[in-house]
Amino acid sequence: SQKIEQNSEALNIQEGKTATLTCNYTNYSPAYLQWYRQDPGRGPVFLLLIRENEKEKRKERLKVTFDTTLKQSLFHITASQPADSATYLCALALNSNSGYALNFGKGTSLLVTP
Amino acid sequence: EAQVTQNPRYLITVTGKKLTVTCSQNMNHEYMSWYRQDPGLGLRQIYYSMNVEVTDKGDVPEGYKVSRKEKRNFPLILESPSPNQTSLYFCASSLSPATEQFFGPGTRLTVL
Numbered sequence: 001s002q003k004i005e006q007n008s009e010a011l012n013i014q015e016g017k018t019a020t021l022t023c024n025y026t027n028y029s030p031a032y033l034q035w036y037r038q039d040p041g042r043g044p045v046f047l048l049l050i051r052e053n054e055k056e057k058r059k060e061r062l063k064v065t066f067d068t069t070l071k072q073s074l075f076h077i078t079a080s081q082p083a084d085s086a087t088y089l090c091a092l093a094l095n096s097n098s099g100y101a102l103n104f105g106k107g108t109s110l111l112v113t114p
Numbered sequence: 115e116a117q118v119t120q121n122p123r124y125l126i127t128v129t130g131k132k133l134t135v136t137c138s139q140n141m142n143h144e145y146m147s148w149y150r151q152d153p154g155l156g157l158r159q160i161y162y163s164m165n166v167e168v169t170d171k172g173d174v175p176e177g178y179k180v181s182r183k184e185k186r187n188f189p190l191i192l193e194s195p196s197p198n199q200t201s202l203y204f205c206a207s208s209l210s211p212a213t214e215q216f217f218g219p220g221t222r223l224t225v226l
Contacts, residue, residue: 041220041222049214089156089157101159106155
């Protein structure tokens with residue numbers, strides 16, 4: 001069956017370090033992969049989109065890689081700040097018979113301490 | 115301001131009492147969807163709509179209905195709510211399911 005896996009354990013890092021979050025998937029051939037940030041009780045907010053033919057995408061302190069051979073995406077936050085503390089979700093867009101469908105992982109909680 | 119609005123934001127109701135959660139977007143998006151989010155289960159799609167009068171089931175459609183009579187509105191209807199529908203609900207809109215999703219602020223529903 002299709003599965004999207006994000007580390008369920010919270011990631012705790014010190015301010016200034018690089019946070020790396022992982023999104024693994026099985027039995028998918030996604031056309032796109034997206035990353036979202038979610039704060040408690042609020043709706044997810046889009047961060048980055050990467051296509052299957054792109055290896056890497058950057059936006060300010062954020063970097064996403066997409067390895068379709070390993071079936072994995074890595075999400076990096078460099079020079080992390082306490083304000084980066086949130087849950088981060090990956091989402092895969094699949095090309096199905098009725099068009100694209102977007103499936104979300106369960107998210108990984110990031111805590112950046114001063 | 116480009117946004118997705120949901121109403122109500124909080125609702126406590128009783129089993130069997132029909133309710134509707136409204137969702138509206140002002141970005142002229144064709145694609146709209148509803149999700150529920152539960153601890154340990156993540157975001158699960160309930161229904162989605164590719165355009166006006168076109169709706170389809172997501173992963174967990176049982177107990178829900180939707181309609182898309184206008185492009186901007188996509189209400190979620192619970193005809194006979196049950197306690198297992200207690201959850202945090204999000205509406206989202208976008209140009210297509212593969213592009214950036216804009217989420218509403220969420221509706222926290224409790225069914226007693």
